[in-house]
Amino acid sequence: FGELLLPSIFTYRACLDFKEDSLFRNIEPSHAYRLDLTRLSKNFAVKRIDSTQTVTGNVHLYRATPKILALAKDKTAKKEPRIFVRALSNALEFSSTSFERILVDALNALDLVAHGEQPATDNHLFINMVSDFESIVLDPVVVEQAIVAILKRHGERVSGLNISEVETKLICCLSEDSPPIALRIVGSNPTGYVHVINTYVEAEDNSGTPKFKLIGGTKASFACSGDSSWEGMKVSSPYPLTRPFDAQRRAALRATDSLYCYDIPSLFEEAVEQQWEAKATKGGVDGSMVAASRPLMVMYTTELVVQKKSGRTDAWTMQDYLNNDLELSQKQRGAGANDVGMVAWLMTLKTFEYPNGREIVLIANDITHKAGSFGTREDVVFKLASEFAREKSLPRLYIAANSGARIGLAEGIKKSFKVAFKDPSKPENGFDFLYVTKDDYDRFTSDVKQIEVEPATYEGQSVFKIKDIIGIEPDLGVENLKGSGLIAGETSCAYNDIFTMTIVLGRTVGIGAYLVRLGQRTIQKSSSSPIILTGYQALNKLMGVDVYSTNDQLGGPGIMYSNGISHLVEPDHLKAISSAIQWLSFVPSTRGALLPITDIHGIDEIQREITFSPTAGVPYDPRHLLTGKLNDDDVWLSGFFDKGSFIETLSGWAKSVVVGRARLGGIPMGVIVTENRTAEAIKPADPADVK
Numbered sequence: 001f002g003e004l005l006l007p008s009i010f011t012y013r014a015c016l017d018f019k020e021d022s023l024f025r026n027i028e029p030s031h032a033y034r035l036d037l038t039r040l041s042k043n044f045a046v047k048r049i050d051s052t053q054t055v056t057g058n059v060h061l062y063r064a065t066p067k068i069l070a071l072a073k074d075k076t077a078k079k080e081p082r083i084f085v086r087a088l089s090n091a092l093e094f095s096s097t098s099f100e101r102i103l104v105d106a107l108n109a110l111d112l113v114a115h116g117e118q119p120a121t122d123n124h125l126f127i128n129m130v131s132d133f134e135s136i137v138l139d140p141v142v143v144e145q146a147i148v149a150i151l152k153r154h155g156e157r158v159s160g161l162n163i164s165e166v167e168t169k170l171i172c173c174l175s176e177d178s179p180p181i182a183l184r185i186v187g188s189n190p191t192g193y194v195h196v197i198n199t200y201v202e203a204e205d206n207s208g209t210p211k212f213k214l215i216g217g218t219k220a221s222f223a224c225s226g227d228s229s230w231e232g233m234k235v236s237s238p239y240p241l242t243r244p245f246d247a248q249r250r251a252a253l254r255a256t257d258s259l260y261c262y263d264i265p266s267l268f269e270e271a272v273e274q275q276w277e278a279k280a281t282k283g284g285v286d287g288s289m290v291a292a293s294r295p296l297m298v299m300y301t302t303e304l305v306v307q308k309k310s311g312r313t314d315a316w317t318m319q320d321y322l323n324n325d326l327e328l329s330q331k332q333r334g335a336g337a338n339d340v341g342m343v344a345w346l347m348t349l350k351t352f353e354y355p356n357g358r359e360i361v362l363i364a365n366d367i368t369h370k371a372g373s374f375g376t377r378e379d380v381v382f383k384l385a386s387e388f389a390r391e392k393s394l395p396r397l398y399i400a401a402n403s404g405a406r407i408g409l410a411e412g413i414k415k416s417f418k419v420a421f422k423d424p425s426k427p428e429n430g431f432d433f434l435y436v437t438k439d440d441y442d443r444f445t446s447d448v449k450q451i452e453v454e455p456a457t458y459e460g461q462s463v464f465k466i467k468d469i470i471g472i473e474p475d476l477g478v479e480n481l482k483g484s485g486l487i488a489g490e491t492s493c494a495y496n497d498i499f500t501m502t503i504v505l506g507r508t509v510g511i512g513a514y515l516v517r518l519g520q521r522t523i524q525k526s527s528s529s530p531i532i533l534t535g536y537q538a539l540n541k542l543m544g545v546d547v548y549s550t551n552d553q554l555g556g557p558g559i560m561y562s563n564g565i566s567h568l569v570e571p572d573h574l575k576a577i578s579s580a581i582q583w584l585s586f587v588p589s590t591r592g593a594l595l596p597i598t599d600i601h602g603i604d605e606i607q608r609e610i611t612f613s614p615t616a617g618v619p620y621d622p623r624h625l626l627t628g629k630l631n632d633d634d635v636w637l638s639g640f641f642d643k644g645s646f647i648e649t650l651s652g653w654a655k656s657v658v659v660g661r662a663r664l665g666g667i668p669m670g671v672i673v674t675e676n677r678t679a680e681a682i683k684p685a686d687p688a689d690v691k
Contacts, residue, residue, distance in 0.1 A: 023062075026051055031058060034128050035086040036169075042238035043070040049083070050113055054105040057089040057130075061113050063120070066241050077241035078122065084239075085110050085125045085163075093136050094129050094170050096146040102127055103150060103166075110161050121162045124239065129170040138172040140199045140215050143185060145296065151187050151195040158195075164188060164243065166195075184212060186230060190249055191263050193574040194270040198228055202235050210235040227262060228334035245336060248368040255371065257528035258401040258506030259573055261343050261364045262335035268362070269299040271578040272349050275585075279352050295350045300357070302330040304344040304385050315339070317474065318376035318483065321383075328384045341369035342378040344385035351585065353596035358589040361389035364399035367506060373406035374511050375475035379483030386490045393590040395499040397580060398519060401529075404510025405480045410471030413451060416440045417466060420458045435463040448472055484511035491518040499587050503576050504529045504566070507551060517565060521583070523576050524566040530555035531565065562682065564653035582647060586661045586668040598666040604643040606665040612637040619677045622658055623648070626671060640664070646671065655679040 011024040011032070023046055024032045040046050044064035052059040065081040087106040091098035106125055114120070147168060151158065158166065166187040171180050182202040189195045200212040212230045229244035248260045259267075276298065280291035308316055309327050320326050330346060343364050348357040363385050365372040374382075389396035413436075420432045435456060436444065441464045444450040452468035488511065494500050500519040506529055508516055513531045516522055524531070532555035536548035548554060560566040568583075570576040588595055600606070612628050614620045627646045628639035636643075641662035648660035656679045660671050 022048065027058075027060065031088055034088055034130060035060065036126060036128075037062075037086065039236065039238050040064055040084055043067060043241055044084075044239070046084075050109065052105070052109045054102075057087060057091075057102050057105070059088075059102075059106050059109040060086045061109060062086070070241055074241045076247050080121060082120045083110065083113065083123045085123065087125070087127045089127060089129045091129060091131060093131050094138060094143070094172065096150060099127070099129065099147065099168070100150045100153075102129075103154065107154065107157055107161060110163075111157075114161060121164075122243075123161060123163045124165050124167070125158075125163050126167045127169070129168065131171070136172050137174070137176055138170075138183075140174070140183060140185075141296065143170075143183070144197045144199055147185055147187060148195055148197055155189065155195060159189060159192070183215075184230070188243075190227070190245070191259055191267060191573065193572075194266050196227075196263075196266045198230065200230055227336070231334060248336070251368045252401070252506075255367050256401055256506035258367050260335075260368060261366045261399070264362070264364055264399055264577075265299070265301050265345060265347070267574050267577045268347060268349065268581070270574065271581045272298040272351055274578060275352055275581060290352070293355060295355060298350045300348040301345050303333055304346055304361070304381075304388060305329050305331045305333070306340070306381050306384055316377075316380075318380060318479070321380045326380065326384065328388050338366060338369070340377045340381050341366045341372055341375070342381040344381060344388075346388075349581070349584075351581065353585050353598055354589055358584075359392070360395045360397055360584070361385055361392075362397050362399065365402040365506075365512070367401045367403075370406060372402035372506075373404060374402065374480060374484055374487075375406040375408075376479055376483040377475070378406075379480075379487050382487045383490050386487070386494050390494055390497045393498055393592065395501070395584060395587060396494055398500070398502045398515060400502050400504045400508040400512050400516055400531075401506025402508055402512040404512055405484050406475050408471070408473060408476035408480070410450065410469050410473055410476060412473075413444065413466075413469055413471065416444075418463075420456075420463075420465075424459075434466045436466060437463060484514075487511070488514050488518060491515050495520055498591050499584075501580060501583065503580055504531060505573055505576060507532065509534070513555065522560075522566045523568045523570060523579050523583075524557050524560060525573065525576050526557050526569050526571050529557075531560050561652035564650055566652075567649040569652070583661075586647075586663075595668050597668070598663065600642050600663070600666045604638075608638060610638055610640055612639050621677070622673045622675055626658075626662060626673060641669070641671070642666065655681065 009026050009028060011021045011029075012018045013021050023037050023041060025048060027035065037046075040062065043066065045067055047063045047065075049061040049063050051061070062084045063081050064084050066077060066079055071077055071079060085106050087102050089098060089102040091102070106127065110123070110125075151166060168185040168187075169182060171182050173180055184200040184202065185197060186200070187195050187197045199215045201215055202210050203213045205211050212233050212235060214228050214231045227245050245260060245262070249263070252258045252260045276290070276294045280294065305328070306316065306326055307313070307329050308320060309325055316326055343366055345362045347360050347362055349360060350357045363382055386396055417434050417436055420435055421427050422429045422432060433456065435458060436451065436453070441451070441453060450470050450472050451466055452470070453464035453466055456463050456465035491500065495518060501521040501523070502516045502519045504516060504522065504524040506525075508529070508531050510533055513533055516531050530551040532551050536551050536554055539548055539554070540546045550556075552558065557566060557569045561569045568579050570579055585596060612624055614625070623646070624639060626639050626641050628637050628643060631637055641664050645663035646660055647662070648658060650659055656675045658671075658673045658675055662669055662671050
């Protein structure tokens with residue numbers, strides 16, 4: 001006790017036989033219950049690290065080590081300790097300033113502790129905005145926007161301190177005549193690019209148990225940009241070792257450096273918001289007008305779900321599609337509700353060109369569902385979503401990250417077959433055949449014939465040697481290739497009818513590679529996103545020598561950008577999607593609609609001279625003729641098109657011709673100009689070409 005700073009506060013509980021509850025040491029009783037500390041103790045062994053008194057409130061830090069029993073229930077959880085930061089704000093009422101102050105105080109406290117402690121990951125920050133003015137009326141949408149803006153400002157620091165979730169609690173009224181309610185705003189950054197927010201209300205269910213209920217009408221619910229993982233959880237639920245969908249996110253990252261498909265809408269929302277921010281930062285009156293006209297919510301999303309026309313909720317098959325018994329339904333449902341490895345959305349994007357909204361259809365592989373392979377059900381989702389886009393003449397975007405057509409396994413036979421080894425004591429010497437016993441054979445042929453066999457003898461016993469495996473499970477073999485042909489034909493039709501584009505965010509194999517080419521317009525991520533027909537290991541095995549060492553040698557940007565398959569190459573997921581939004585800015589909202597003509601006031605003038613002029617006999621960059629340039633005296637020499645509007649594509653291929661898109665007086669145009677200078681062509685060496 002002599003080392004403790006006075007005054008000190010200790011808590012002794014009857015349930016602990018009046019031993020000290022060290023979790024609540026030096027926390028005032030009136031504050032203790034506001035920190036939700038009991039949610040920590042079930043799954044973690046908690047040790048208090050530090051406590052800080054600030055001008056705005058109190059910050060308490062705890063090192064939490066996963067308990068052995070909790071780890072036994074969650075085999076995928078990380079064993080390393082993490083830090084829980086619990087902050088209590090004493091602000092009189094909620095405001096963006098008061099929230100930012102306590103957030104910065106909490107980050108400072110964690111930063112100081114982090115220097116003296118072992119690095120921790122998956123840290124958690126909880127902020128309770130305590131106020132005596134609980135009757136204040138707040139709009140959850142406005143609160144969401146304020147918190148997102150603050151987290152974006154401090155996003156780099158939040159990520160640097162390995163904070164995976166920022167949880168905020170405040171009590172307010174939704175209207176003047178409504179009682180006070182408790183809001184929980186949970187922010188996370190699962191993609192590493194943008195914070196997504198889910199807002200919940202603490203409400204009692206029919207049994208009187210307080211639970212988290214997702215609030216409709218908020219930014220995240222309309223945009224489908226959050227994962228809604230707290231929906232239906234008890235308010236007293238302990239913090240899990242692994243957050244919902246973390247396993248899927250790690251699987252997508254491990255498989256092909258890609259994203260979990262349900263995190264992709266948040267990147268489209270961020271890309272549109274960045275477009276508005278870029279337009280607003282040009283300054284002056286025009287920039288202020290753009291900022292003032294920016295919509296509060298820039299994206300609305302509904303998932304396109306395949307269901308039976310009869311309304312039955314049982315599983316559907318390819319046969320239901322062939323019988324014309326399926327339809328596409330627009331639904332608002334949470335992340336991870338899919339049972340098919342293909343997901344589709346109808347998005348309304350409020351871009352700068354279409355501030356009232358433009359619709360697109362987005363289709364994406366779920367790389368975490370059977371490795372993102374194409375089975376017949378995946379093909380049906382792709383087909384119906386693409387047909388939906390064609391019926392409405394909407395742009396159709398496809399996010400590619402897959403492993404090609406599915407090669408299924410007959411799981412029942414896989415669990416039952418046995419191996420006839422040449423020498424059972426030395427399995428490494430090989431085997432003669434695979435077989436099943438008489439009982440298994442009868443089981444596999446009683447109702448539906450699942451295997452072809454012939455009688456054989458092994459170790460003096462009569463067995464059945466397996467010749468062919470037919471199986472009973474769906475999507476085992478050639479039917480998947482038939483489905484691949486179905487969506488290949490659909491993509492060809494879509495390219496003829498509407499605007500199609502593919503964004504390659506992970507490896508895309510086989511039919512996935514064909515869809516890229518048939519859709520024509522392609523944006524490829526520069527790393528871990530090869531476009532291939534088969535893997536390099538299979539080619540090495542075919543040639544009998546290790547010629548290739550990576551799939552990038554077959555279909556990486558060095559190959560596909562140089563041969564004209566990929567129009568643009570971007571370094572990361574967000575920039576790839578931002579390039580797609582930029583490309584869409586030149587495209588009408590529907591086929592045959594008016595072009596998206598923009599106001600160039602404050603950017604350029606329609607009635608002006610083209611002041612850039614090549615010098616006779618001196619080689620020049622033809623792009624300067626299109627875009628203009630600064631001369632040696634830093635004087636702008638205008639080009640043919642509006643300043644800053646030219647976007648080049650296919651720059652890695654056929655370098656004697658420059659192509660792209662630009663605006664002339666705000667009107668979108670395609671551009672082709674010849675390169676007059678000597679061009680350098682680089683042909684990557686093929687390791688398989690021994691000549």
